[in-house]
Amino acid sequence: MITEQTRWTPGQGWSPQPPGRLPQAQLAFLFAERALLEGGDLAREIRALYPRAVVLGCSTAGEIFDAEVRDGGAVLTAVRFESSRVAGAHAEIAEASDSFAAGARLAGALSAEELRHVLVLADAPPRVNGSELVRGLASVLPPGTTITGGMAADGERFSRTRLIWDGEARGGAVAVGLYGSRLTVTCGSRGGWDPFGPERLITRSRGNVLYELDGKSALELYKLYLGEHARELPAAAIHYPLALRGEAGCAGVVRSVLAVDESDQSMTFAGDVPQGVYARMMKANYDRLIDGAVGAAEACRKARGGPAQLALMISCAGRKMVLGQRVEEELEGVRDVLAPAALCGFYSYGEIAPFDGASRCELHNETMTITTLAEES
Amino acid sequence: MSEPLHSLLRRQLRRHFGAEDAFPPEAAAFVAAVDAAYRLSDEDRARLERSLDLSSRELIARHDELRAMLAAFPDVIFRLAVDGTILELNAGRPGDLPLAPRQLLGRKVQDGLPGPLREALELALERAARSGEPAALEYPLDSPQGRRYWEARIARCGDDGLLMVARDITERVTAQEALRAQEERRRQSQKLEEIGRLAGGIAHDFNNLLTVVLGLADSLAAELPEGPQRADALEILATGRRAANLTQQLLGYSRRQIISPRVVDFNEIVLGIGKLLGRVIGEHVETAYQLGSGLKPVRVDTGQMEQLLVNLCVNARDAMPEGGTITVETAGVRVDRDFAREHAGLAEGDYVRLTVRDTGQGMSADALAHAFEPFFTTKEPGHGTGLGLATCYGIVRQNGGCITVASAPGRGARFDVYLPCVEGAAPAAAAAPPAPPRARRGETLLLVEDDASVRRMTARALRRQGYEVCEAGDGEQGLEQVRADGEGRLSMVITDVVMPKLGGGRMAREILRLRPSAKILFVTGYTDDATLGRGLDESQILRKPFTLEALVRRVRQTLDA
Ligand SMILES: Nc1ncnc2c1ncn2[C@@H]1O[C@H](COP(=O)(O)OP(=O)(O)OP(=O)(O)O)[C@@H](O)[C@H]1O
Ligand SMILES: [Mg+2]
Numbered sequence: 035m036i037t038e039q040t041r042w043t044p045g046q047g048w049s050p051q052p053p054g055r056l057p058q059a060q061l062a063f064l065f066a067e068r069a070l071l072e073g074g075d076l077a078r079e080i081r082a083l084y085p086r087a088v089v090l091g092c093s094t095a096g097e098i099f100d101a102e103v104r105d106g107g108a109v110l111t112a113v114r115f116e117s118s119r120v121a122g123a124h125a126e127i128a129e130a131s132d133s134f135a136a137g138a139r140l141a142g143a144l145s146a147e148e149l150r151h152v153l154v155l156a157d158a159p160p161r162v163n164g165s166e167l168v169r170g171l172a173s174v175l176p177p178g179t180t181i182t183g184g185m186a187a188d189g190e191r192f193s194r195t196r197l198i199w200d201g202e203a204r205g206g207a208v209a210v211g212l213y214g215s216r217l218t219v220t221c222g223s224r225g226g227w228d229p230f231g232p233e234r235l236i237t238r239s240r241g242n243v244l245y246e247l248d249g250k251s252a253l254e255l256y257k258l259y260l261g262e263h264a265r266e267l268p269a270a271a272i273h274y275p276l277a278l279r280g281e282a283g284c285a286g287v288v289r290s291v292l293a294v295d296e297s298d299q300s301m302t303f304a305g306d307v308p309q310g311v312y313a314r315m316m317k318a319n320y321d322r323l324i325d326g327a328v329g330a331a332e333a334c335r336k337a338r339g340g341p342a343q344l345a346l347m348i349s350c351a352g353r354k355m356v357l358g359q360r361v362e363e364e365l366e367g368v369r370d371v372l373a374p375a376a377l378c379g380f381y382s383y384g385e386i387a388p389f390d391g392a393s394r395c396e397l398h399n400e401t402m403t404i405t406t407l408a409e410e411s
Numbered sequence: 412m413s414e415p416l417h418s419l420l421r422r423q424l425r426r427h428f429g430a431e432d433a434f435p436p437e438a439a440a441f442v443a444a445v446d447a448a449y450r451l452s453d454e455d456r457a458r459l460e461r462s463l464d465l466s467s468r469e470l471i472a473r474h475d476e477l478r479a480m481l482a483a484f485p486d487v488i489f490r491l492a493v494d495g496t497i498l499e500l501n502a503g504r505p506g507d508l509p510l511a512p513r514q515l516l517g518r519k520v521q522d523g524l525p526g527p528l529r530e531a532l533e534l535a536l537e538r539a540a541r542s543g544e545p546a547a548l549e550y551p552l553d554s555p556q557g558r559r560y561w562e563a564r565i566a567r568c569g570d571d572g573l574l575m576v577a578r579d580i581t582e583r584v585t586a587q588e589a590l591r592a593q594e595e596r597r598r599q600s601q602k603l604e605e606i607g608r609l610a611g612g613i614a615h616d617f618n619n620l621l622t623v624v625l626g627l628a629d630s631l632a633a634e635l636p637e638g639p640q641r642a643d644a645l646e647i648l649a650t651g652r653r654a655a656n657l658t659q660q661l662l663g664y665s666r667r668q669i670i671s672p673r674v675v676d677f678n679e680i681v682l683g684i685g686k687l688l689g690r691v692i693g694e695h696v697e698t699a700y701q702l703g704s705g706l707k708p709v710r711v712d713t714g715q716m717e718q719l720l721v722n723l724c725v726n727a728r729d730a731m732p733e734g735g736t737i738t739v740e741t742a743g744v745r746v747d748r749d750f751a752r753e754h755a756g757l758a759e760g761d762y763v764r765l766t767v768r769d770t771g772q773g774m775s776a777d778a779l780a781h782a783f784e785p786f787f788t789t790k791e792p793g794h795g796t797g798l799g800l801a802t803c804y805g806i807v808r809q810n811g812g813c814i815t816v817a818s819a820p821g822r823g824a825r826f827d828v829y830l831p832c833v834e835g836a837a838p839a840a841a842a843a844p845p846a847p848p849r850a851r852r853g854e855t856l857l858l859v860e861d862d863a864s865v866r867r868m869t870a871r872a873l874r875r876q877g878y879e880v881c882e883a884g885d886g887e888q889g890l891e892q893v894r895a896d897g898e899g900r901l902s903m904v905i906t907d908v909v910m911p912k913l914g915g916g917r918m919a920r921e922i923l924r925l926r927p928s929a930k931i932l933f934v935t936g937y938t939d940d941a942t943l944g945r946g947l948d949e950s951q952i953l954r955k956p957f958t959l960e961a962l963v964r965r966v967r968q969t970l971d972a
Contacts, residue, residue: 231470238517
């Protein structure tokens with residue numbers, strides 16, 4: 035397995051070298067600022083450089099290149115396997131309510147034989163319901179198939195997102211199946227947020243749209259906590275994701291805010307916020323966030339037992355906003371654990387990963403989710 | 412420098428100067444100051460976070476404690492938003508909630524309730540939320556386990572929340588209702604007793620009048636030659652007997668019928684009357700008998716029991732003009748303390764239960780409430796007097812039992828009669844029919860009766876039979892005459908029971924002290940054991956109104972005994 039990595043920044047252009055050194059690559063990731071993807075030129079250029087590759091990618095809230103993160107640029111990672119294979123599919127999603135069906139369609143397009151893992155990228159809510167998409171995928175894939183991935187992002191604007199598929203900018207979702215007996219894929223996902231304050235019941239919600247907590251406007255509650263930062267909604271709400279209490283015996287999930295609508299006092303989250311579930315606000319703690327990223331990396335390493343060749347990091351935009359200048363500390367933490375693997379990835383509006391190792395896959399928020407690939411030679 | 416710089420500062424230095432230590436030496440003090448400031452702010456932040464973490468943990472712990480406390484209550488407890496949205500709940504006992512607690516969260520507590528209750532609850536919630544005054548509400552709710560009664564208390568909890576405690580009060584309500592029903596039954600039976608006393612009094616007076624009417628009509632008929640006048644006299648006699656029949660029934664209802672109870676196997680009574688019943692009931696109605704085996708004997712008046720059965724079966728027949736089935740059932744039952752408490756007149760013990768069931772039109776609530784009252788009838792004028800069930804009631808009570816009815820329109824009716832069993836007594840053989848009267852002359856009778864016309868009429872009839880008759884208007888006069896009767900001319904004493912000054916019973920006791928072998932016949936239409944004294948049997952009593960034939964026969968029997 036050979037990887038090629040390069041990045042483009044507005045000041046420097048491609049560095050350390052222009053892309054296209056691995057023309058036989060079977061897989062190419064392109065993570066970029068939304069504006070760079072909008073026209074489709076960049077995607078087409080990459081497509082042309084790697085004619086045999088499955089090219090996928092999305093807009094981000096920060097592109098990860100090794101242990102560095104940049105905004106407003108693009109990172110490219112091309113992979114050539116020795117014996118492993120790659121196949122992918124794309125599904126448009128017209129309405130968020132079609133997400134489950136789209137997930138099932140994507141899974142149906144992937145052959146199950148020797149399937150090792152499925153990588154997924156999707157448009158962010160409100161256009162796609164990530165929870166439903168994952169459920170749709172899992173409903174068709176062979177039981178136990180691991181799924182990782184993330185939702186595209188749009189800086190701190192929480193506006194439109196873009197997907198790259200087959201040299202074109204698209205919407206919807208893409209899924210890539212990784213095949214081969216010599217390929218091992220591991221994943222780890224950790225948050226590092228702490229719940230605080232009282233538990234509140236979600237008394238009115240629909241899908242991933244929340245209206246009321248404890249019978250009162252959720253938006254008002256957020257405004258109260260944000261104080262003068264309420265002006266910066268919805269981005270400011272990223273500081274207070276919600277921890278949902280799981281069913282007895284199950285871990286809960288974390289949900290972060292993506293959009294607010296003053297007209298109907300609603301808040302749109304990156305994943306489902308089901309009515310009748312208790313939720314607590316969460317707060318960040320730098321050290322715990324960084325420990326979380328390191329924990330995710332360690333989980334990957336433990337699962338494999340040996341070094342990986344490539345690590346795909348999908349970390350939540352909320353973490354980047356909260357960590358500020360310290361954001362790279364989480365990437366460095368990961369690098370320290372996973373070196374000498376090549377690192378790439380992006381800051382997202384939602385991560386997809388199993389809860390722990392092999393269990394049921396779920397849409398997460400506010401986590402660092404790492405997928406490592408290794409191919410025995 | 413011993414300690415490395417703050418990690419953030421190191422990153423910033425790397426970014427701006429290319430390396431951590433590439434800053435100009437004159438900036439060293441500034442870098443150290445920034446480093447110290449970073450560390451101070453980190454410490455500050457760590458302290459604040461620690462406080463927040465700890466207080467959050469305490470908050471959750473308190474909440475858990477509160478939840479554990481609520482869980483210890485058997486009640487259903489809701490924490491509600493002001494609009495009734497369920498924020499938290501304690502499920503109470505299994506089956507108390509229509510859905511799993513988890514599914515109820517986030518719904519409104521009033522949702523899914525029947526309309527009027529929903530409105531009442533909404534009002535109570537609103538009132539409690541607005542005024543802060545606790546509200547309470549009682550209501551029934553149907554569940555798969557049946558109807559249950561709840562008491563809900565709603566109180567404001569916090570600034571903008573409500574607490575609602577719903578308690579299952581089914582047991583209390585059913586107990587109260589049972590008490591009310593018991594009270595109602597008691598009132599009803601008191602009313603029946605009162606009507607009974609009234610009817611009994613009237614019947615008694617009527618009896619006396621009828622005795623005269625019948626006696627005089629009888630002697631008229633005997634004395635008049637064949638012809639229209641004699642036919643009139645016979646007509647008076649016949650009508651009088653019908654009237655006497657009626658007063659007899661009323662007396663039965665008021666429990667003043669003179670009875671001669673015997674210890675019998677109740678099934679024998681039922682079997683004995685079967686043929687008669689068949690004839691009375693007619694062919695369009697089927698009769699089924701389900702007689703229990705091994706019944707303990709009862710002590711009852713056979714004639715009354717037959718009357719009871721006939722009345723019940725005739726009613727059943729009348730309720731089934733289109734045909735149907737009457738089921739006559741007997742069974743030995745044990746009356747327990749609860750049942751006895753609920754049914755006036757019953758005591759704990761063994762009873763025979765006679766049940767007469769039909770598949771007829773059943774009874775309205777109104778008919779049920781009044782069925783046992785005399786003259787209550789739903790039948791067309793001329794078709795029912797409304798005395799049937801009243802009589803049954805009196806008969807059963809007189810025999811130490813009770814009668815109950817259960818019915819609903821269109822659902823048939825069921826009458827249950829409970830009669831106490833007697834312990835250790837064997838059923839007696841049926842009494843032999845009385846011997847025919849034989850008149851004999853030369854005997855002197857003392858007739859004691861306060862009603863002059865009855866006395867005159869009776870004396871006249873006896874004299875016509877050849878007896879010497881002395882008359883007395885009350886007990887004292889009677890006793891006087893016995894004392895005066897030195898050589899014992901008097902063969903026997905015929906006396907009324909209830910009289911002014913000295914009643915028949917006490918007078919008789921005095922006479923028996925003077926003459927232990929005295930023969931005494933009591934004439935009464937109005938008796939109970941208390942006025943007569945114990946130890947009397949039917950042979951010593953003549954029932955009013957009596958026919959002259961009966962009078963003569965009983966006098967003869969007494970003299971011959
Ligand atoms: N088996 C029955 N089914 C339906 N209704 C009944 C039954 N038994 C009694 N009733 C109702 O109770 C009323 C009173 O009954 P009760 O026997 O006292 O009087 P009655 O039958 O009307 O007249 P009678 O004096 O001729 O018996 C009846 O008129 C009838 O309405
Ligand atoms: Mg009747």
